[in-house]
Amino acid sequence: MKIGFIGVGGMAQAIITGLLKQTKLTPSDILIHSAHASTYEPFANKTGVTAKATNAEVAQDSDVVVLAVTPNVATPVLQEIRDQLDAKRKILISIVAGLSLKRLEELAGYDLPILRTLPNLNVAIGAGMTAVHANEHLTGEAKQQAVGLFDQIGSTVTLPEADFSTFSALAGSSPAYVYFFIDSLSRAGVKHGLTKAAATKIAAQAVMGSAEMVLKSDENPFGLIDQVSSPGGSTVAGLLAMEEAGFMTSVVKGIDATIDRDNAE
Numbered sequence: 001m002k003i004g005f006i007g008v009g010g011m012a013q014a015i016i017t018g019l020l021k022q023t024k025l026t027p028s029d030i031l032i033h034s035a036h037a038s039t040y041e042p043f044a045n046k047t048g049v050t051a052k053a054t055n056a057e058v059a060q061d062s063d064v065v066v067l068a069v070t071p072n073v074a075t076p077v078l079q080e081i082r083d084q085l086d087a088k089r090k091i092l093i094s095i096v097a098g099l100s101l102k103r104l105e106e107l108a109g110y111d112l113p114i115l116r117t118l119p120n121l122n123v124a125i126g127a128g129m130t131a132v133h134a135n136e137h138l139t140g141e142a143k144q145q146a147v148g149l150f151d152q153i154g155s156t157v158t159l160p161e162a163d164f165s166t167f168s169a170l171a172g173s174s175p176a177y178v179y180f181f182i183d184s185l186s187r188a189g190v191k192h193g194l195t196k197a198a199a200t201k202i203a204a205q206a207v208m209g210s211a212e213m214v215l216k217s218d219e220n221p222f223g224l225i226d227q228v229s230s231p232g233g234s235t236v237a238g239l240l241a242m243e244e245a246g247f248m249t250s251v252v253k254g255i256d257a258t259i260d261r262d263n264a265e
């Protein structure tokens with residue numbers, strides 16, 4: 001199976017890196033093209049994937065075409081490759097935030113099997129979280145194959161398209177917010193005398209363990225907060241100070257702004 005990527009930015013590179021690490025796909029199975037050779041040629045040289053000269057060549061020579069461009073250029077790019085998207089032989093996977101299946105079908109072909117996805121950057125290490133929704137033409141083995149790509153680089157969840165914006169904030173953008181939280185913890189460690197490297201490792205390991213605890217424990221997060229907060233202790237003092245500075249409100253406001261921006265696409 002040949003997989004072609006149109007757009008080779010941060011997210012496409014993360015998916016390709018994850019696929020090469022976690023699946024049986026080899027660099028020769030992957031084709032790429034993007035707007036600037038200065039982006040895709042060094043990536044092809046580094047990973048061994050094949051750089052093509054045009055978007056149309058990628059679409060022509062791939063069984064699965066992954067649309068990984070920014071939303072503002074998705075329309076002209078799909079118009080450019082539409083003739084190559086033979087509905088009997090190709091699957092289109094879109095990772096473009098805010099681009100509906102209806103719009104994808106209008107632009108790429110009404111009979112084309114299409115999987116709309118919203119992955120996150122952690123697919124690069126096989127720990128992604130990806131929402132998927134297939135159109136009516138993507139069924140059976142072809143659907144399993146397309147969704148299976150994302151199952152192999154993390155977890156997937158099938159969601160109604162109406163929930164994609166919320167998912168995008170909670171899982172697509174949230175890695176940035178969690179990295180920000182880790183960096184904030186780490187900076188506080190530096191303020192109190194730790195090196196940045198030591199503080200970052202300590203903070204990241206604590207966040208990773210805490211996420212795993214939430215997933216594996218029967219308790220909800222508030223129950224776990226209570227277990228950490230010894231009566232009269234330091235944790236509850238820290239929690240109250242964070243809340244006084246608006247911790248939960250700032251997180252919810254950030255998610256609201258993320259959803260609003262996604263809906264404006």
Ligand SMILES: NC(=O)C1=CN([C@@H]2O[C@H](COP(=O)(O)OP(=O)(O)OC[C@H]3O[C@@H](n4cnc5c(N)ncnc54)[C@H](OP(=O)(O)O)[C@@H]3O)[C@@H](O)[C@H]2O)C=CC1
Nearest residue numbers: 007008009010011034035036039068069070071095096097
């Ligand atoms: N970043 C993330 O965590 C996530 C991103 N997404 C979605 O993934 C998509 C890509 O985002 P991201 O990787 O962050 O963005 P980037 O800006 O990093 O990548 C966009 C890519 O599109 C390419 N491109 C622009 N114009 C064209 C064109 N005419 N033909 C071919 N390629 C073109 C760019 O080429 P060049 O580099 O050569 O200029 C670049 O490689 C977006 O639609 C976004 O919504 C979804 C989930 C998470």
Ligand SMILES: O=C(O)[C@@H]1CCC=N1
Nearest residue numbers: 097168169172173174
């Ligand atoms: O910032 C963005 O628009 C994309 C969508 C989800 C993550 N990154």
